[in-house]
Amino acid sequence: MTIRLIFSYFFMVSSAAFAVVTVLGLLRFPDVYTRMHAAAVVLTMSAVLMSIGTAIYVWEFFLSIKIMMIGLFFLFSNPMATHAIARASYKRKIALPKEYEIDAYSEYLGRDSDEHS
Amino acid sequence: MNKLVKKTLITAVLAAAAFALYYNFSLLPGYQDLEKGISDYIITYGLHDTGSLNLITAVLYDYRAFDSLGESTVIFGAVSGIVLILSRKMLPVSSKGLSFIVKRTLGIMTPFIALFGFYVITHGHLSPGGGFQGGVILAAISIIFSIVYGSAFDYRRYSPQTKTVLETGGALTFLVIGLAGIVMEGAFLKNLGFLTAERGTLISAGSIPYINIGVGFKVGAGLAIIFYSMIQKTFEEDF
Numbered sequence: 001m002t003i004r005l006i007f008s009y010f011f012m013v014s015s016a017a018f019a020v021v022t023v024l025g026l027l028r029f030p031d032v033y034t035r036m037h038a039a040a041v042v043l044t045m046s047a048v049l050m051s052i053g054t055a056i057y058v059w060e061f062f063l064s065i066k067i068m069m070i071g072l073f074f075l076f077s078n079p080m081a082t083h084a085i086a087r088a089s090y091k092r093k094i095a096l097p098k099e100y101e102i103d104a105y106s107e108y109l110g111r112d113s114d115e116h117s
Numbered sequence: 118m119n120k121l122v123k124k125t126l127i128t129a130v131l132a133a134a135a136f137a138l139y140y141n142f143s144l145l146p147g148y149q150d151l152e153k154g155i156s157d158y159i160i161t162y163g164l165h166d167t168g169s170l171n172l173i174t175a176v177l178y179d180y181r182a183f184d185s186l187g188e189s190t191v192i193f194g195a196v197s198g199i200v201l202i203l204s205r206k207m208l209p210v211s212s213k214g215l216s217f218i219v220k221r222t223l224g225i226m227t228p229f230i231a232l233f234g235f236y237v238i239t240h241g242h243l244s245p246g247g248g249f250q251g252g253v254i255l256a257a258i259s260i261i262f263s264i265v266y267g268s269a270f271d272y273r274r275y276s277p278q279t280k281t282v283l284e285t286g287g288a289l290t291f292l293v294i295g296l297a298g299i300v301m302e303g304a305f306l307k308n309l310g311f312l313t314a315e316r317g318t319l320i321s322a323g324s325i326p327y328i329n330i331g332v333g334f335k336v337g338a339g340l341a342i343i344f345y346s347m348i349q350k351t352f353e354e355d356f
Contacts, residue, residue: 076226080222083219088215
């Protein structure tokens with residue numbers, strides 16, 4: 001086992017650990033927005049780390065470049081999609097945080113924060 | 118009397134059809150084990166016959182190219198039916214689209230999605246993929262334009278007329294290559310001999326890449342037309 005494989009397995013195992021943390025967050029967080037936050041932040045990190053590990057594992061120039069492009073795509077698209085879903089669900093009042101003390105986005109939208117409590 | 122003649126005629130036609138079917142069926146070779154069957158022939162000689170590294174593409178666009186022509190005709194019929202039923206007017210209902218962040222991010226990513234779609238289409242004979250898959254990726258770009266930037270943007274960039282021209286052009290490419298097969302090789306949709314080159318290069322495998330490009334544009338434009346005629350009068354909110 002060369003040092004390259006050790007590096008690749010290190011990245012893959014840490015990516016799997018991040019994925020486990022994602023599942024824990026999805027199961028244990030109280031409401032929609034915190035769950036989305038877990039899926040956005042930690043799952044993006046997990047996918048990027050997994051693509052880095054795979055790119056080191058195959059270790060061939062064009063294949064590694066393609067896998068890294070997939071990782072870059074995840075890095076752009078996953079937070080963007082989470083942002084779009086969270087914003088739409090807030091604006092359509094699908095999921096509203098009832099017990100938050102500070103709700104700045106409602107004030108930004110000009111919505112009365114006591115309206116939906 | 119008339120009824121009896123009619124019944125006799127129907128019975129005769131049915132008997133003739135049954136005999137013809139049975140005669141055709143009896144011409145088929147019996148089932149042999151897998152070593153002597155058609156799949157082993159394709160696995161062994163497919164690369165030599167067609168020059169395509171991807172054997173599924175070789176089957177789809179060389180051995181069974183007539184079947185693929187029928188499939189793309191089915192897509193054409195589906196698009197025509199959906200547009201006939203669902204499209205109420207040709208003017209789009211505009212929406213403001215999603216937020217600024219989504220617009221900027223997709224402005225960066227959309228050219229790469231298009232590049233990936235063309236890559237899947239043009240490398241259909243070398244790697245997994247092909248016309249149908251790459252066409253779906255190209256249709257996703259039109260869906261992204263409609264949802265993220267509003268359907269008026271999509272209408273200005275690629276109007277339904279342009280999509281119709283693209284779809285018809287794809288189907289015509291397929292048919293023209295088939296007719297060229299008649300003229301130059303002697304059979305409909307036969308692989309064109311003068312286009313073969315060294316195996317594994319981008320321009321090789323006879324007429325397979327060109328059929329792939331035609332099918333890709335046809336499927337992409339067709340799915341975009343389906344989506345575009347389905348979203349009318351449904352996207353009015355601003356998320």
